[in-house]
Amino acid sequence: MIKKTILIASIILILVTVACKTAALPMNTEKENTTREKKIVVYQVFTRLFGNKNRNNKPWGTIEENGVGKFNDFTDEALDEIKDLGVSYIxxxxxxxxxxxxxxxxxGISNDDPDVVKGRAGSPYAVKDYYNVNPDLAVSPAHRLEEFEALIARTHKAGLKLIIDIVPNHIARKYEGKNNPEGIRDFGADDDVSVVYKRDNNFYYIPNSHFEVPDTAAPLNGEVNPMSDGKFTEVPAKWTGNGSSMAKPDKNDWYxxxxxxxxxxxxxxxxxxxLPAGYDTKSVAEHFDFWNGKEVPDSWKKFKDIALFWMAKGVDGFRYDMAEMVPYEFWSYMNSAIKMQNADAFLLAEVYNPREYRNYIRLGKMDYLYDKVETYDKLKEVIQGKALPDELSDIQRGMKDIEHHMLHFxxxxxxxxxASPEFAGTPEKGKPLMVVSTTISSAPTMIYFGQEVGEAGNENGGFGTHSRTSIFDYVGVPSHQRWMNNGKFDGGQLTDKEKSLRDFYKRLLNFSVSSSALMGEFQEIQTLNRQSTMGFDPGIYAFTRWSDTQKLIVVTNFSWTTTSNFELKIPSDVIAIWNLMDGDYTITDQIYNNSTILLHVVNGEGKAKITIAPSESFIYQL
Structure with missing residues (x-):
């Protein structure tokens, strides 16, 4: 959501006062998920954009002008190609x-007021009906749910699982549940609007007030629309999604x-x-039993019903938007209910406060959280020359007990x-970041469609601007469209550089999902080499990973200008754990299999001569 990052500091403050437990929780005695057989790879697609073949990209363009992707664009061929990248979930x-x-x-769908819609295509965070799907995505909008059900079946046929969004903290100002199952009451239908708060109200109110549209730029870029008049009827006004209690929210609020x-x-x-003390160590079943028969707020029941509805349709899990703005007791209630129906459900939460990670994993029963403010942010600082990569080791040590739960992207x-100028600058400069992000922990890896062919997000969609592929507008995604090749999904229009980049992603991701070492132990060898290895330049980062059956040495060069030559040192404790006797051992790169060097072990310490080019990475296997 636009301006989301502005709110992170205030969210953290809210969490400290509303939902904070002691940060230093004990280790979870419930068995951590350390015995998975392989890593998970998530392929995120913005469904509206994936299949769009139109390349017009007119700012504020309509569907007729700029086109839109459909569920049907995810053909068997497209899904097979995504699967072949090494993907586990879409x-x-x-x-x-x-x-x-x-x-x-x-x-039978009412029109939405442009004064409270971001862009023309709208924000996916402003859900209008949780029991149906976006009509834009269907060839026949009247049969949109059936078309999505067919996509679920095709996805499973391709050997993939799928997740969809649930946005629990907020809904569209004009929510209309026209497809509610029997017995399901709409959000707000039974609210007492005369008070600010009541436990079973679905919303917070500002009694005796009228909602006022914030002072924003002209909706639809000033285009004439019968509903675009600077007004939206809402009496009394409700609190805005980010927590603003003003009848007239600010333009940067989630109005x-x-x-x-x-x-x-x-x-x-x-x-x-x-939850009583000690529930951080309790099982899903024990959490489910705790809530059985207890009175909980009405909104809890509504969202649990929504989740179970989609699970029954064949959805394999959910990504929860801004989950930390909702108390972890609710997540215990809902996630335990989901897991009792499907123990393998994939539950991913957007959480940005490291102090709350363990609460949402152990008390909220989340499988995975975004590793954004630590690993992602540090990698971004490194490639922009603002930090050395050495601090990545500290991050890994600090999250050792929960690393399996911290999704990397x-x-x-x-x-x-x-690949945008505002981040790495080029797709090639992003490659060492991808190697480290994928291999440094046992956490799932996520990529965003188009990333694997170097999409830089240069388009100005209208409401959305460049550097981010717009989620508010009807746009095409140029690099991705070249791979899509008018629906052939064979990369037929990619440049040679784009083909090479996609090959790199395919090799890396497929290696990662087959590697037992990447599900095993981590030890940094950065400190030793930084302190004592000649030629170990500032952009170099190195670490080891291993299991009983596989030993890896990962070396990457974040510099985009310097070729480094050095003799990498492997400390004696790693050599001892690997049970290596003195002698020479062949180690071979697993990305391209075109670099084989010798690891010399002398007096229980290892050394290997490395030459590594700018933006190059090696995953050496013993």
Whole structure:
């Protein structure tokens, strides 16, 4: 969401006062997920953009002008190619029906007011109906749910699993659940709007007030629209999605959404049962039993019903938007219910406060959290020359007990494109970041569609600007479109550099999902080499990974100008753990298999002569 990062500091403050437990939790005695057979790779697609073949890219363009992708564009061929990259899960982003500026009244959908819609295609964070899908994505909008169900079946047929978004903290200002299952009441339908707060109200209210549209740029870039008049009727006004309690939110607030009430009183106290001490070590089943028969806020029940509805459709898990703005007791309640239906459900949460990571994993029963503010941010600083890579080792040590749960990424729909000038600068400069992000821990790896062919996000969609592929506009994604090749999905229009880059991603990801060492132990060898190895330049980073059956040495060069020559040292403790006797051992790079060197072990210490070019990486296997 636009301006999301501005709010992180205030979110952390809210969490400290509302949902904070002691940061130094004990180790979870419930068995950590350290015995997975292989790494997981998630391929995120912005569903509306993936299959769009139109290259017009007019700012603020309509569907007719700029085109839109459909569920049907995920053909068997497309899914097979994604699977062949080494992918385990597809995250179909932007599937639930969200507010947008397009007339679908012919199929019973009301028009949305451009004054409270971001862009023309709308924000995926402003969900309008949780029990149906975005009509833009269907060839036949009236049968959009059936088309998505067919996509679920095709995805599974390709040997892939899928997740979709649930945005629990906020919904569209004009939410209309026209497809609710029998017995499901709409959000706000039973609220007492005369008070600011009541436990079973779904929203927070500003009694005796009228909502006022913030002072924003003209909706639709000033285009004439019968509903675009600077007004939106909402009486009384509701709190805005990011927590603003002003009837007229600021233009940087999430004004297109309203905040959902989870039983947190306006003073920050909790109006629901709290988990007893020690529940950080309890199993999913014990969490589920704890909530059985307890009275919980109505919003909890509504979102649990939503999640179970989609699980019944065949969805394999969820990515939860801004999960830390919702108390972890709710996540215990919902996630334990999900896991009791499907123990393998993939539950990924957007959480930015490191002090809260263990609460959301151990008390909230999340499988995975974004590793954004530590590994991602540090890698970005390194490639921009703002930090040495050595600090990556400290991050790994600090998260050793939860590393399996910290999903790694370098590109997603909220962030600047890896290849953009604002991030790495070129796709090639992003390669060492990708190697380290993928191999430094046992966490899942995520890539964003187009990343593997160097998409730089240069387009100005209208509401969305360059460096991020717009999630608010109808746009095409040029590098991805060249790979898509008018629906052949064979890379037929890629440049030689783009083909080479995709080959690199395919080799790296497929190696990662087959490597037992990447699910095993980590030890940095950075400190020893930084202190005592001649030619170990500032851009070099090195570490070891191993299992009982595989030993790896990872060396990468973040410099885009300097070729480094040095004799890499492997410390005696690693040599001892690997049970290597004195002698020479052949080690071969596993990305391209075209670099074989010798590891010399003398007096229990290892040395290997390395020549590494700018932006080059090696994964040497013993």
């Amino acid at each position: 995250w179909y982003t932007g599937v639930p029906h969200h507010a947008l500026v397009r007339d679908y009244t012919a199929i 297109e959404t309203v905040k959902v009430n989870y039983g947190i009183r306006p003073d920050g106290t909790k109006d629901f049962p709290e 370098l590109d997603n729909h909220d962030e600047q494109r890896l």
